Amino acid sequence: MKNSYIKNSLKLLAACAVLSSASSGFAATTWTPGAATACDFSSGSNKNCGTTANVTSGGVTVSALAYSTTGSGGSVASAALYDYGSNHLGVVTGAESPNSSPEHSMDNNVSTDLISLKFTSSVALTSITTGWAGAQTGQTADSDMSLLAYTGKAGYDIATYDIAGKTIAQLMAQGWTLVANINGGTGAATYTTDNTGSALNASGISSSWWIVSAFNSGYGGSQTNVDGGDDYVKLLSVAGDIKTTPPGNKVPEPGSLALMGAAFCAALATRRRKVSKSV
Numbered sequence: 201m202k203n204s205y206i207k208n209s210l211k212l213l214a215a216c217a218v219l220s221s222a223s224s225g226f227a228a229t230t231w232t233p234g235a236a237t238a239c240d241f242s243s244g245s246n247k248n249c250g251t252t253a254n255v256t257s258g259g260v261t262v263s264a265l266a267y268s269t270t271g272s273g274g275s276v277a278s279a280a281l282y283d284y285g286s287n288h289l290g291v292v293t294g295a296e297s298p299n300s301s302p303e304h305s306m307d308n309n310v311s312t313d314l315i316s317l318k319f320t321s322s323v324a325l326t327s328i329t330t331g332w333a334g335a336q337t338g339q340t341a342d343s344d345m346s347l348l349a350y351t352g353k354a355g356y357d358i359a360t361y362d363i364a365g366k367t368i369a370q371l372m373a374q375g376w377t378l379v380a381n382i383n384g385g386t387g388a389a390t391y392t393t394d395n396t397g398s399a400l401n402a403s404g405i406s407s408s409w410w411i412v413s414a415f416n417s418g419y420g421g422s423q424t425n426v427d428g429g430d431d432y433v434k435l436l437s438v439a440g441d442i443k444t445t446p447p448g449n450k451v452p453e454p455g456s457l458a459l460m461g462a463a464f465c466a467a468l469a470t471r472r473r474k475v476s477k478s479v
Contacts (some may be wrong), residue, residue: 207364223263228440230257230439232257232288233255233317237294238252238253238283241283252264258442259321260319263317263318264316265305265315267363268312268313268314269280269368270295273367275367276367277293279313280293282304286436289306291305295310307430316411317414318408318409318411319409319410321443322443324441324443325379325440326392327392328347330343330435331436331437333433339429342427343389344426345382345414345431346419347412347413348378349406350409350410352375356375361374372418394422
């Protein structure tokens with residue numbers, strides 16, 4: 201009987217380990233919007249090009265659109281989204297040329313450029329990778345950015361809500377949340393922390409709509425280590441965890457499995473202590 205108890209305990213411990221480590225088996229998904237539908241500068245197609253770049257990864261599609269605060273009163277207006285090959289996405293307004301560096305990037309010189317990322321599922325972004333950073337002649341390259349998520353507000357439907365025509369102040373009052381200001385470097389890099397050194401999305405905010413923007417103090421938040429100079433950057437990719445809420449008796453999320461595992465292990469440990477006293 202004792203041997204049987206030991207064998208059963210070992211099996212239960214193995215199951216416990218699998219459940220507890222469930223979340224570690226789900227790696228972050230990476231999305232790299234490219235030239236499929238954006239203006240493809242590398243092929244010389246500089247006119248009459250699209251303004252959206254779509255890509256699907258992990259079963260979730262993201263649509264990237266370009267905007268800049270070039271509208272009336274500094275409001276957000278549509279811009280052209282250009283793909284520059286290995287450097288990837290830059291934002292070009294009507295007052296800029298796709299051939300003119302560094303303004304052909306996502307920058308905050310005169311106006312603030314931003315890229316809207318709409319996912320077909322809720323995603324908790326955990327990293328941003330840039331493909332290029334630049335500067336005006338005689339200056340040091342810099343690529344500070346701001347990351348925002350749409351967390352919603354009563355009266356605004358994400359299905360019909362449009363950021364065009366809104367100022368930054370209006371966006372922040374209509375359900376947009378600053379997730380991080382990022383202290384960007386002088387070249388291409390992957391960022392997993394904000395400007396203070398904390399995790400990029402420490403609170404684990406999940407949304408189907410994100411904005412990656414050249415840094416703008418109007419978004420608020422801590423501005424430690426984020427200087428006041430102009431920033432010029434091209435977006436290569438973003439990565440994060442896909443969040444799903446299964447209906448009924450469907451398979452739970454990895455986080456739920458981990459919690460189940462922890463509870464199961466605790467119950468097993470309690471049972472083993474009780475049984476060991478009686479054996």
